[in-house]
Amino acid sequence: MSDKDHCTLALFYCQNVPESGEAERQALEKTYGLQIRLFPIPCSGRLEPVHLLKALEEFADAVYVISCPEGACRYFEGNYRAKKRVERTREIIAGIGLERERVGIVIGSKDNPIPLSDLVRDIMAKTSGLGPSPVLKPASG
Amino acid sequence: MITAEQKPIAEIRGMITPYKRVLVLGCASCVAECAAGGREETAMLASTLRMKAKMNGEDVVIEEHTLDRQCVNDFVVLLDDIIEPYDAILSLGCGAGVQAVQAMYQEIPVIPALNTEFIGETKAQGLWVENCLGCGDCMLYYFGGVCPLARCAKQLFNGPCGGSVDGRCEINPEIDCAWQIVIDRLTKFGALDRLEMIYPPKNWSKKQGGGPRKIVREDQQK
Numbered sequence: 001m002s003d004k005d006h007c008t009l010a011l012f013y014c015q016n017v018p019e020s021g022e023a024e025r026q027a028l029e030k031t032y033g034l035q036i037r038l039f040p041i042p043c044s045g046r047l048e049p050v051h052l053l054k055a056l057e058e059f060a061d062a063v064y065v066i067s068c069p070e071g072a073c074r075y076f077e078g079n080y081r082a083k084k085r086v087e088r089t090r091e092i093i094a095g096i097g098l099e100r101e102r103v104g105i106v107i108g109s110k111d112n113p114i115p116l117s118d119l120v121r122d123i124m125a126k127t128s129g130l131g132p133s134p135v136l137k138p139a140s141g
Numbered sequence: 142m143i144t145a146e147q148k149p150i151a152e153i154r155g156m157i158t159p160y161k162r163v164l165v166l167g168c169a170s171c172v173a174e175c176a177a178g179g180r181e182e183t184a185m186l187a188s189t190l191r192m193k194a195k196m197n198g199e200d201v202v203i204e205e206h207t208l209d210r211q212c213v214n215d216f217v218v219l220l221d222d223i224i225e226p227y228d229a230i231l232s233l234g235c236g237a238g239v240q241a242v243q244a245m246y247q248e249i250p251v252i253p254a255l256n257t258e259f260i261g262e263t264k265a266q267g268l269w270v271e272n273c274l275g276c277g278d279c280m281l282y283y284f285g286g287v288c289p290l291a292r293c294a295k296q297l298f299n300g301p302c303g304g305s306v307d308g309r310c311e312i313n314p315e316i317d318c319a320w321q322i323v324i325d326r327l328t329k330f331g332a333l334d335r336l337e338m339i340y341p342p343k344n345w346s347k348k349q350g351g352g353p354r355k356i357v358r359e360d361q362q363k
Contacts, residue, residue: 048181049185050181050184050185050188053184053185053188053189053192054184054188056188056192057188057191057192057195092150092185092189093189093192095149095150095151095189096150096189096192096193096196097193097196098192098196134195134196135192135195135196136195
């Protein structure tokens with residue numbers, strides 16, 4: 001059971017996201033500390049709902065995925081699959097009374113590529129209002 | 142393959158509530174193919190149940206394991222090494238698997254997490270369709286590889302009903318008219334004369350009415 005005073009975002013992102021190399025990742029971890037756990041992946045299509053669920057179960061108050069723009073996935077369909085799997089995960093957690101908004105996906109823009117740091121900032125802002133997950137901080141008594 | 146779908150989570154929780162140490166048991170065969178009870182689905186369900194338990198402050202241990210098959214005792218017996226700590230098994234096997242595991246471990250309740258549905262095929266990714274009723278008297282040869290029992294909504298044996306529209310069933314327009322496919326197929330094979338025979342009503346005693354069926358092959362036994 002977690003007694004932390006901060007919320008943790010688990011972020012899985014495609015390695016194709018602009019400015020998402022190792023140096024950028026380390027800089028983000030230095031900036032946000034324990035508030036973020038970053039997981040670069042070769043393609044957002046590699047993710048399965050079980051990865052998102054395990055993150056929520058073990059340490060994350062929210063889990064987000066960043067995928068490539070439609071038509072721009074280097075493996076053609078990975079981003080489409082990621083979108084469907086995120087939705088499936090949202091349905092599953094809604095079924096146990098956990099807020100759907102704790103899982104989300106951000107799809108990159110082909111016309112206006114946004115670097116990872118900006119996406120992280122926006123996602124952190126979006127999820128900050130959710131508060132600690134009831135999974136990690138269960139009802140007392 | 143046998144297909145199944147997971148029961149609603151509320152129903153599953155209702156059944157496992159009395160137990161404090163639950164083994165969520167997957168099956169890597171048919172139910173894995175239909176994305177209902179394989180290794181991944183087992184991990185998902187176990188994680189979901191654990192999260193709900195944490196949210197409620199419930200003192201329960203939920204762990205997972207997956208067998209290659211739950212319907213073959215040679216695989217089920219592998220649970221001997223791990224089963225001792227648990228007071229219930231939540232099985233993601235089909236009905237055959239649930240019962241096989243229960244028969245092997247009669248002291249521990251084995252609870253079904255899935256609703257077993259039909260014998261069918263993976264038609265496309267994420268799409269499974271019924272195509273066999275297990276009638277025990279296969280007549281697919283006569284109908285060009287199309288089963289009128291499983292695929293005709295009226296289960297007609299002796300020709301189409303005449304109600305189909307654009308090759309779709311008049312009862313359920315979402316499905317193809319099986320008899321359209323039969324005729325197209327037998328035409329392609331040059332075997333339309335098979336439809337000149339009159340097929341008598343199905344002998345259902347080969348499927349049901351005598352309790353559970355069995356097959357014995359002494360040449361396969363020890």
